[in-house]
Amino acid sequence: MRQLARKLQQFMVGRYGNDEFTLFLSLAGLILGLLANFKYLGFLYYIGAILIIFGLFRTLSKNYNARRKELNWYLLWSAKPKAEIKLLINRIQERETHKYFKCKNCKAVLRVPKGRGKIEITCPKCRAKVIKKT
Numbered sequence: 001m002r003q004l005a006r007k008l009q010q011f012m013v014g015r016y017g018n019d020e021f022t023l024f025l026s027l028a029g030l031i032l033g034l035l036a037n038f039k040y041l042g043f044l045y046y047i048g049a050i051l052i053i054f055g056l057f058r059t060l061s062k063n064y065n066a067r068r069k070e071l072n073w074y075l076l077w078s079a080k081p082k083a084e085i086k087l088l089i090n091r092i093q094e095r096e097t098h099k100y101f102k103c104k105n106c107k108a109v110l111r112v113p114k115g116r117g118k119i120e121i122t123c124p125k126c127r128a129k130v131i132k133k134t
């Protein structure tokens with residue numbers, strides 16, 4: 001068993017290994033594989049398999065530059081959805097203590113404590129003022 005571990009270690013020397021993009025590819029591949037069990041969605045199995053194989057290819061690749069470029073692209077692509085998901089989670093967790101507004105001027109998300117009655121809110125980004133009931 002120890003010898004097998006050493007052989008695996010030697011095999012991975014110089015290889016790119018795992019990163020956030022590969023994790024995303026693997027999870028997306030698994031989810032598509034599960035969805036493929038539903039009627040008319042069988043084709044998703046092949047897309048999921050391609051994502052998982054691409055993830056494996058990235059893990060075993062020795063071309064660090066290309067893999068880093070893919071990772072940078074992924075991080076840029078995923079930044080906005082990740083921020084939106086995080087905001088949604090915060091809104092759900094703080095639904096009893098805070099209220100969220102969108103600034104009409106610059107679209108920034110404003111967070112204010114609940115239960116203060118009518119208050120004037122100043123946007124910290126653009127200084128626009130709005131009166132809201134909290």
Ligand SMILES: [Zn+2]
Binds near residue numbers: 103106107125
């Ligand atoms: Zn604003």
